[in-house]
Each structure stands twice: as C-alpha cells, then as structure tokens.
Amino acid sequence: MSDFDGAAFTRFVTTFADRLHERREELTQLDSAVGDADHGINMDRGFTAVRAKLGEGATETLGAAAKLVGMTLISTVGGASGPLYGTFFLRLATAFGDEAATDAVGLGTALRAGLEGVRQRGKAELDDKTMVDAMAPALDAYDATAGDGIRPALSGAAAAAATGRDRVTPLVARKGRASYLGERAMGHQDPGATSTTILFESLRDAVAAG
Amino acid sequence: MSDFDGAAFTRFVTTFADRLHERREELTQLDSAVGDADHGINMDRGFTAVRAKLGEGATETLGAAAKLVGMTLISTVGGASGPLYGTFFLRLATAFGDEAATDAVGLGTALRAGLEGVRQRGKAELDDKTMVDAMAPALDAYDATAGDGIRPALSGAAAAAATGRDRVTPLVARKGRASYLGERAMGHQDPGATSTTILFESLRDAVAAG
C-alpha cells in the first residue's frame, strides 16, 4: 500500500510554506533573542520561492519534487537554514528516487536520510541546541510507531519534535549564532528547532488531510 | 560725581557671569528651539574665562577692564555671540578710556557705543529678532532717565530690555540661525535677546549693590 504520493508531498510543502509565512514574525522574534533576527524571513523567502516553483510544473516523481524543493531552498534562503533544509530535501530526493509514491517505511527511511544530511552539513550533535534536537527525536518516534502506519507515526514524530525543541530550551547553544551568547542563550527557544517542529506538524496534517 | 567705578564694573561682570552660569540650561534650551543649542554653553564658557582673567590682576582703568573682557570673549566664545558681545565690551573700553570711574552720562555714552559696535558687527536692524531688540530699547530707556541718576536709568534699561526681548518673540527672525527656520521661529524667545536682558539686569543690580 502507498500512503505518501506526490499530492501528499505537495500538500506537505504548501502547508509548511503557509505556516512559515503565518509564523514568520514568531520565528524572527526567536532569532532576535539569540541570533540575527532573520530566521522567519529566511524561511518565508525560501518557501515562497518553493511554492512558485512547484506551481510551475509537473514533477513526476517524489524524488524530482523533493529535489526541486532542496535546490530552490539552497538558492534562495542563504544563512545556516538554507543549506541545512536544502540538504534535508535533497537527501529526501535521493531516498525517494523515482518512485511516484512510498509507504510508511519508505518515508521514514527518506526522512532519516534527510536528518543524516543535516548532521553532516552542520556537524551538530544532540544537545548543541539546533534543529537537530527536534529532528532526531522526531525520527526516533516515527520509527518506533511506523509499524502502526504512517499517520500515527507522523503524529508521534510531530509531538516528539516539539518535545525535543522544548527540552533544549534551557541549554547553552554550542552551534549556530546562539553559541556566541554563551549563558545568555539559556532559556531561549531555538528558532531552527521551532521551524523543524512546524515541518513535522505540517507533514502530519498534510497526510491526515489526504 | 562718579557713580560707576572699577569695583562696580567688576561686580557687574561677575554678576553677569554668575547668572549666565545659573541660566546656562535655559539659554541653551531657547537656542535648541531656534538654533544649535549652544548659546548658554558659549556664554558660560566665555564668562568663566573672563572671571579667571579679572581675578588675575589689577586693571587700573575702566577702559583696561572692559578691554580685557572684550578680548577674552572674542578669544573664547566663538559663534555669533562671541564677536558681538566681544565688540560690545571693546567699544565700552574705548568710550571709558583711562578713566577710573564715570557717571550716569558717561556710562550711557559707553553703552551706546557698545550697541553701535554690535550693530556694525552683526548688521542687524530692529525687529530682526536679535540681541539688538533688547539692547536698543534698553539704551533709549537709559538715556530718557539718565538725568535722574544712574540707578533709575539702569532700572529703566533692564525693564526695557525685557520688554524688547518679549516684543519680538512673535516675529520671524531675519538674522542669525533662527532666520533659517522662517515661520517656525515665530513664538520662540530669542536666546541672545535673553542674555542681553540678563546683562542689563546684572548691571542694574551690581550698581544698586554698590
């Protein structure tokens, strides 16, 4: 059975784009406290471009669609989040290959490939207080429940992302701009972990809406 | 009879210096509204230097004392008020000559010479909204009552200076920085007319205290 097809992927990306746009201020505000006040602006710029690109035309396969998203992000976002989210989607693309659709396990494999890409690009470990602290637990939760099907797996992933995001809020950051603040970063929620949580929530809801 | 001697002149200048220092903020505030926020600072700087110079030593004659004040102002005040008040005191000096003291008429002649000096240096007419609008009426009042003696003459002069200062407040300025403001200067009291009023009040009180 195939629970995740091109339509679902497009719903996912457009839902993510919508929510990033809605929450642009919030993400930028978080980045003002520990960074340079542009995370919401960066993500919104990138996904506005992605939306346009996806609109342009037929992307036959999941792989082609994910690649288009990744390339567009790398070419339009800049900053740290551009290469990171860009790499995430490019790795998804490779994992999807030219399948038109995939199942719970296939999606999980692709998402984990994405996480690995982010890890390699950014060299962040758990507890460095970055998007990785939302992404890694999300995938562990996903894998743990993938057997029950894609929807419960994605619900668990979204919940785990949020938990991971909040878990590292008290910590000092060791990667990204927040690391420059030393102790002053303690107690501030990480912008990237927040956008990653939005990503998994969007994925959950996009599939549920299918 | 001689009502105005070196001691009176020194009292006058030190009283003026004291009051400029006390009212430095007020004068600067007036200059903020229509100029460059330095009139109180300029006058205080100049008369602080004058006080030091007068302290330094014996100035035999009224002329020598007034010249010392004028030269010191020219060398320390700058701006428009430096040359103007400097010239005022230099003209006083010439008029006083090497008298050790003078009477009501002599003082009136000297003060009018000062006014002429200010007029020549600054080329301001009545109603241009400058110190001249306080100084000129002060001298007219002085001359009108000089016959009754120096004290009433100086009281009249001080009162007339204040009246002149207030009379031009509604006007547009045609000289000095306030002229750049056009209509926006209307309703603002002129800083220089204000310091000139303080000058005549100081002169009045210094003589009265004699």
Add this chain to the structure above:
Amino acid sequence: MKKLINAPDTVVDEALAGMLAAHGDLIKVIEPNVVVRADAPRPGKVGVISGGGSGHEPMHGGFVGMGMLDAACPGAVFTSPVPDQMLAATKAVDGGAGVLHIVKNYTGDIMNFELAAELAQAEGIEVSSVVIADDVAVQDSLYTAGRRGVGGTVLAEKIVGAAAEAGQDLAVVTALCQRVQDNVRSMGMALTSCTVPAAGKPTFEIGDDEMEIGIGIHGEPGRERRKLGTADEITEALMGPILDDGGFASGDRALAFVNGMGGTPLIELYVVYNKVAQMCADRGVTIERNLVGSYITSLEMAGCSITLLKLDDEMIRLWDAPVNTAALRWGA
C-alpha cells in the same frame, strides 16, 4: 546621551589628539587647536584654510593635506571657531602668496573669520575670503542671514585646494572658489535629531513617523516637518529645489554628492544615490563625478543631504587631481 566620549568638554580635544595620533604623517596640531598640513607653510603656494564648529567630522580637519586644505580650525561643537584660531592658521600656512579663507555662511563663522582676516592683514598677510552659501532650503535674501553653507563646502575645498596645489595665485584661486559657490546647490533632511555633548539631550524631539526637511548641519530643526517618506520621495523633495534653483538643464554636467549626516549607514546613502542618478538622467544632466559617504555631518544625526555642482572642464580636472587627506584620498 549615548556617545563614545569621556566628557562633553574634552571630546573636541581628545578627537583632535586621536586625529593627530592617526594621521601624524599628514597633519600637525598647533595652538590654539588648529589642524595644519604637516609640511606647511609651502613657499610660494597660496594657503587655503577653513574652519567651523566641531561635530561635522571629517570636515574640516579630515580635509587637511596635499591637494586640499592647508589648515582647519575646529571650534567647540557647533560653535564657530574664534579669530585667534584663524589668525594662527593663516600665519602658519602663509607661504608668501596669500591665504584664502573658505567660510561657511553662518553669522558666527562670518564674524570670527572677518576679525581674523583684519588681524592677519594688519600683520601684512594678504587674505581673501569666499563665503559658501549653497543650502537651497533657505531663501536667499539681502535682508536675512542668507543661505547656509553646507555640502558645497566639501567640493569647494577639494577643487580649490587642487588649484592652489598647482600653483595658481590668490586671485585665481579666489575666483575659482567663487565659481564653485555660484554653481553648487544643496539640501538636507533628518530622520533623527542629535545631541550636543554639553547640552546632554537631543536638540529637538521628533516622532517615529516624522522627518525634518531642509535642515542645516547643526542639529537644528529644518524648514518643515513632514510625515516620514520613502527614500525616493525624500530624494525628490531634496532634488527638486536643487535642480530648479541651480537651473540644472539637459546637457549640463554635474558632480553629485550624497552625504550622510553621521548616523546613517552607507547602504541607505546608496539607495538615495540610485534615485539621484535616475533623476539626473531624466533631466538629461550627466553625472560626471560623484561622492557618496558621510563627509559633512551633524554629530550622530540620521539623515542625508544632496549636493549638485555644475561642472566645467577645469573643475573636473581639479576634482581628479591627486589629494591625500585623512578623509579624501586618490592619485596619491
């Protein structure tokens, strides 16, 4: 008041000491607070001096050096210098060919330079003076203090300095300075006020959605207060009077100078310059040379001024001539 200073009454002297420490190869500082070209006096060369209140940095001290000013007289913040300074400057730079005083048109500057010129002439030094009055925000009139001297001063000092460097005599240098004055127009605006250190608080209050149009360079309010506009609207508001009053017409060649007031970053000045270039093109005015940066400032005021100078071949040649000062340097 938030400033990088130690005390209001030491800021001018300490900044001068810093300038000397940084640019000892170009300048020396003599009593009473006069910035003099290191190799002054230059025998046979016309001396060119200027001066004015402090708070306009790099003007004028930053323009002292080969090909520009021989000396600069910084007064207290926003207060014209005293005659003693201009007298000392005039004597220090006189190489026997006379000295030109470039004076910005402010009552205080005029009178203090006048006094100094009288004293210098009394000592046998030939002195001529040119008054720069290029601010079109102020209507010109015989019955008022007239126009302020603003951005045009920078251009006059560079062009005239080059002529003096080339060995032109006092009459020629003076006439050239007057020609620059006759052909230059400026206008400025402010987004914020500035704080005179000794005053301790902003010279004027202004709302977040307001701006001052037609300001000078002393933190004074302008001719009128308007609702904050876009960079293009602001540029139009300044360029209109400049182009009209200066009679800039199709075929004219110009030097366009976009100046920051001290608190405005370069990125914004280039946005303004972009519009200036478009407006000149629309009028058929060719911008032959340009200058973009903060050269005549009003302490930390945010805002800008625009200056247009109608150029002729000689002015272009003199603008391009080598200059080596702390603030303007090329060809050397």
Add this chain to the structure above:
Amino acid sequence: MKKLINAPDTVVDEALAGMLAAHGDLIKVIEPNVVVRADAPRPGKVGVISGGGSGHEPMHGGFVGMGMLDAACPGAVFTSPVPDQMLAATKAVDGGAGVLHIVKNYTGDIMNFELAAELAQAEGIEVSSVVIADDVAVQDSLYTAGRRGVGGTVLAEKIVGAAAEAGQDLAVVTALCQRVQDNVRSMGMALTSCTVPAAGKPTFEIGDDEMEIGIGIHGEPGRERRKLGTADEITEALMGPILDDGGFASGDRALAFVNGMGGTPLIELYVVYNKVAQMCADRGVTIERNLVGSYITSLEMAGCSITLLKLDDEMIRLWDAPVNTAALRWGA
C-alpha cells in the same frame, strides 16, 4: 523603523544599483547579485572573493577593485549569500590561477561557501578557502561554532588582495590570508541595537544607561550587558582581551583599526583611537599603520569595534600597495 529606504525587500537591490551607478568604473554587477571587478577576469591572476549578508557596508562590495577583492557576494540583510552567488563570482573572476574564498566564520557563510566551492571545483576551478575568526569576545573551541569573523576580514582582504594583484600564486595567497587570520584579533561593543528592515523593529532593547560588550556584526546582543562607560573604559574593555589573546608584546608592530558600527560618527571613533594609541604605547606596541572609520558595519547600530593585527614587513608592504575601491583607495 526610520531608514532611508523604499521597502525592506528592495533595499539590497537598490543599494547595489546605487553602487553600480556610482562606481561603474570600478565594478560591474552580474546575476545573481554579485559585485565583480570591472576588468575581471584577469588572466593568470588569483581571484579573491568574499561575501556575506548585506548590512555591513562598505564591506564587501566597497572593497571590490584593483588591489583588493575581485568579487563580493551580498546576501539578504544579515543573511549569508547563497552558493549560486559564490559560484557565479568564482567563475567570473577565475583567470586560470584559481580563486581564494575569504569566509567569515559563521555557520551559514561556511556552509554556503562550502557548497559553492564543491560546485566550482566540480567545474574544474581550483578553489581554496580561508576562514576569518578574529572575535575574541567568543571563546575558541572545537565543540562550538567558534569565533566570529569581524574586523580582521577587512585587513585580510586588503593585504591578500595586494598579494594577488602582485601575481602571487594561490598557495602563497592562501597561506598569507591564513597568516593574517592567525595574527589578528578584534572585539566590538554597541550603544544601540539596529533594525533589520524586514523585521521592522530593533533586534534588542537596551536602556539609555546600558551598553552591550562583545557583539558581532549582525545586531545580535553581545556577551554581556554593562552600565554605559566612558570611551576610555570601553576602549580598555575591548583592548584588554585583544592584547592578551593576541599576545601583543613590547616590540611588536601593529595595524590598529578602529571601526564604527554604522551609527557612530567619526569624532567619537577618534576619541577611541586616541585611547587605543595610548594603550599600545603603554605596552610597547608600535602602531605602524592604522585605519579609522566605518568599514564593517551593523546597519545603523551605534558602537565600535577595535582590531589589532600583528604586522610583519611583508604585510606592511602589501597594506601600503596601491588599492582602488569604492571604500579604500590610495596610491591610485
């Protein structure tokens, strides 16, 4: 938000258009938003490029020209440029001798330059990279993002650009850039925050009697907030860590760079420089060269940074070598 702009999302493009209009003799602008030296590529010459977020003007676009950078890649305000820009820049300046990427140490800059370098190498262009990380406010560590690249970048670009202009090969130019990085230290402070145009409000709030010590160049808060101090106290707070971490000792020769953050006027920078010169003298460190002005900024932020570079003869010779860019020019 009070700025001379038309709209937050057009400010970078319009400023770039203004730069091109003003400096068409020095630069050209190619897609996607890359400032390239007008005469690039120069056959046989090592290309030197840099880039970073906008909002730091004149860095980097103002440093493109003879003797300095061959190209600069401006990103969105405070946002690293995208790989497409560095790839286009690398191709545009490659004269067959390879291209050096001077990268400021920020996660985003590192990753985007890395991606571009991989793509350029894939197209057969030899690329080397040097990361500038000179901000002593941040403790160096393998486990964190490490030190920020700040003021030292300006000095590296000038010195390395001169070596490339002189025909040195990629290995030599790269090693020189690394040597500058190893010998340069910086630290900065802020009196005010700044406003990212697209964000519309100040990045941080700060009281009238407070300052941020140990800031970067992106309007971010610093390492700590302190009560506002005098210029001398502030200079000591910045110079202490710089001198100690850099191991500046008696007999050392240095280039001292006092930089304004964008909203601080020159008069204040000279007050700071005055103290820097005293402190260097007290340590027996000779300031052989200096730079005072706003060259690496944080939009309209008020504040300053201090950079000290330990000089050797070659660096001095290369610093003095002719340079002709919009922001730095001498000997040409």
